[in-house]
Amino acid sequence: MKKPKIPLLFEKLGVSYTISAVIMTVATITLTLVASSYAYQILEQQRGATEFDVAMKSILAFDDALENIAWKPQASRLARFTVNYGQLELMPNVFLQVNVTDYPNASYSTSTGYIIYGTKTKYVSFGELYSSYFLGDNGTLSNGAGSYGRGSIEQYSGWVYITLSYGVRAMKTSTINVTDGDNQVRVNYVDIWITKIDIAKWSTYIGDFDLKVRCLNVETFSTPAYTVNGKNCNVTAQLGIEPLNWTLIRLDDDANKVVFNFVVATVQVSV
Numbered sequence: 001m002k003k004p005k006i007p008l009l010f011e012k013l014g015v016s017y018t019i020s021a022v023i024m025t026v027a028t029i030t031l032t033l034v035a036s037s038y039a040y041q042i043l044e045q046q047r048g049a050t051e052f053d054v055a056m057k058s059i060l061a062f063d064d065a066l067e068n069i070a071w072k073p074q075a076s077r078l079a080r081f082t083v084n085y086g087q088l089e090l091m092p093n094v095f096l097q098v099n100v101t102d103y104p105n106a107s108y109s110t111s112t113g114y115i116i117y118g119t120k121t122k123y124v125s126f127g128e129l130y131s132s133y134f135l136g137d138n139g140t141l142s143n144g145a146g147s148y149g150r151g152s153i154e155q156y157s158g159w160v161y162i163t164l165s166y167g168v169r170a171m172k173t174s175t176i177n178v179t180d181g182d183n184q185v186r187v188n189y190v191d192i193w194i195t196k197i198d199i200a201k202w203s204t205y206i207g208d209f210d211l212k213v214r215c216l217n218v219e220t221f222s223t224p225a226y227t228v229n230g231k232n233c234n235v236t237a238q239l240g241i242e243p244l245n246w247t248l249i250r251l252d253d254d255a256n257k258v259v260f261n262f263v264v265a266t267v268q269v270s271v
Contacts, residue, residue: 048123
């Protein structure tokens with residue numbers, strides 16, 4: 001004797017299988033989308049971090065190009081940049097003041113500029129208020145050899161910035177006997193080298209581009225010969241809102257005069 005079929009039960013089972021299949025499909029698609037989104041975010045973070053490293057190398061290459069042409073009028077160079085996850089900023093009108101204390105009117109003031117690459121901390125993070133130098137140091141003024149460039153990394157307000165700026169160098173370069181009428185005068189010469197970055201206007205750049213630098217001119221502004229006031233002279237430099245820097249320059253004991261030469265290289269930076 002055959003058992004009677006129960007149509008309603010089979011229909012419920014069919015519906016149950018269908019619902020289960022739909023749920024499994026939706027769950028699979030959702031998990032796939034979540035995994036894909038997570039993988040994409042990780043990939044974007046890796047690309048952003050890689051760009052930061054490449055940007056630092058490009059800034060170092062640009063610094064090398066600028067140092068190479070800074071004192072050669074009309075010479076020019078360029079460095080290649082690829083910026084997609086951050087931005088490159090050219091900032092003009094940064095005030096620079098150089099003084100020689102104890103010698104009236106022995107000073108020079110001008111405006112210069114910064115080159116800044118910035119990216120968000122979701123790509124690179126060193127910690128809020130992080131600050132360090134990978135080129136030069138935090139001193140605006142030096143009295144020795146080395147690069148004029150100063151490269152720093154700073155983090156604040158959700159961004160990490162690489163800033164390239166240029167400091168001042170002061171050195172006693174020579175002591176020469178000069179004829180003054182019937183007398184021989186021994187004169188110290190102190191040279192103060194300044195790299196002035198000429199940027200036409202504030203601007204930001206994204207994409208692939210060449211950052212160009214050209215030396216417009218090199219000028220020397222000399223002071224009159226001052227009577228030596230002590231064995232040392234104190235040179236100070238103020239760049240933007242950075243702390244005032246100073247250095248002592250030793251003068252020759254047997255010299256009774258001193259001349260200060262402000263040697264200024266004006267270099268144009270543009271895209």
